[in-house]
Amino acid sequence: MVVMLSWESTKIGYNNLFKSTLKLAKKAIKKAKISQEDIGLIVHGGVFREHFRTEPAFATHIHGGLDIHCTNISFDSQTCFSFDVTDGSCSPHVALQAIADLLPSLTNKFALLCIGDDRPTKHCEWDYESYCVVAVIGLSGDGIKLISVDYDNSNFNVNFTTTGYFDDKIKANKFEKVGKIEQREKESRDNYFSGDSEWLSGKHMHEFLQRIDGQNDTLEHCIVDRSGKSTTAKWEF
């Protein structure tokens, strides 16, 4: 499918996602030995945005912050396209698939994968560890190769949802999680890693990236969302 040429990740505070993503993106691009102008696609994956923002896509803010082809269109100007995807904690794998889907048809053959969440408002209870992850993805080159992404809906529970709402008592926006899931602990063995189902997307990717050093064969990364659905990405080293 695609190759992860470089990556950066860091733990962030409650609402540092934008600044952290920009900082990590610049480092990851430099590490991949490409220019910002080579980026043709930016895909962000996550669930929570500041003030429950719905538009524009968070990726467009990263795009603007990096100032990639932010000019009017001319007959020979280059293009970069940005959008968000989401599917609970499985968002990183969905974002990688979307990059693999679209990158081959674009002129600029590198993409930025951006993963992370912001605490939407200060009124939201936030017991998550927030991580920001940025990776440069290409169609080929030196890096870890994404072979496939599989999905499994067999344990999906449609009632286990997360919803943003306005709390009339305190006159502020919060979110609530419905459904109590059976805790799924992280599982790590030679060629397989699966995180905790209560982790956010960024933490899933951060923990996965901690395990790739020293790998020389394949590593399957499974993300189980709190709704029970899961995705498994198979990587080759």
Next chain:
Amino acid sequence: MSMSKDSRHAQMVSFAGYLPEKKVDTTSFAAPSDLPRSLDFIRLTGILAHHEVSEQQGSFELAIEAAKKAISRAQLEPASIDLVINASVSKMNHELSQHLSPSYASLIADKLEINNAQCFDVSNACASMVTSLMIAESRIRSGQANYALIVSGEHITPIIDEAKRRNLYLHPRAIASLTVGDGAAAYILGPTEQEGRIKFSEPFTLAQHNRLCIGQACKNHRGPQMRTKARDLQNGVLDNLGIFLQRSIKKMGIEWDKIDHTYSHPTTPKAVKKGAKIATDTLGEINFLHNDSAETANTASTTHGVLLEISHDNKYLNSDETVFMVSFGSGLAMVAIHFNLPEGVEKWS
């Protein structure tokens, strides 16, 4: 359907648009006396009315209506759909709560008994639908999916109520919120051996304009709000439209005068006319511009599907004719799709 990778392509199998029954006249909430400087909103925008959900409807219920119609027209069993992408921006229920996780597509698939599909959401403002179509087309072409449902229900009229609560003299950026309507759309894509039945332009995001339209939860009331620098956003589109269209036509390898039906993103009917003039000046006459949003308003990601449905109801569409749709989304996304209408479209109920 067994096809080699080289002979496998994607096509539009069906589409559907849905509007809730309740119709609201623009004069009931945006009369000159309601607006700063006695603005004649209807003259300015061309919007006469929009549709709104009933009490128990939200984005989900709208999406289900459109999806059911599209699946029925495709004559498919739900179980044969293996990819569901939700493109709704609002994801808002009737109590004005915003769905966050898991993907809305998962809930929609569950309701439709599509049990074995990969499901996720794409968010790219009003361009979410065409962005989703691009992903679905690629999945089908590469053999990773057979039939894809791309669906969106937009319950966005609460931003009208939010704007009406504001003093629009002090909050002029809320005025664009009065241009929206509720609606839904769905498309089914499937495999074909025939190349070129769906083509896409180069997709652009002109991110220098990414702060001109912001939608988010209202900070002190239930529901969403939108703030728009409407003129700047419109200029961002119009300044780039001519070259965008020329590049799109060239990249798609199509001839402008052979396009049977053209649809723009109808922010307002008046704005579409301005865009059409640029297109005509640049590329020549448009064979058939469908600018029928005067009574539907801007239904965000669902606009093209809603307009296609109106064209179908008016018996304008025939099998295999070609459609060119231009999509704009705050951010500022610009992307176009060209496709052949499904066989039998004129016989759909």
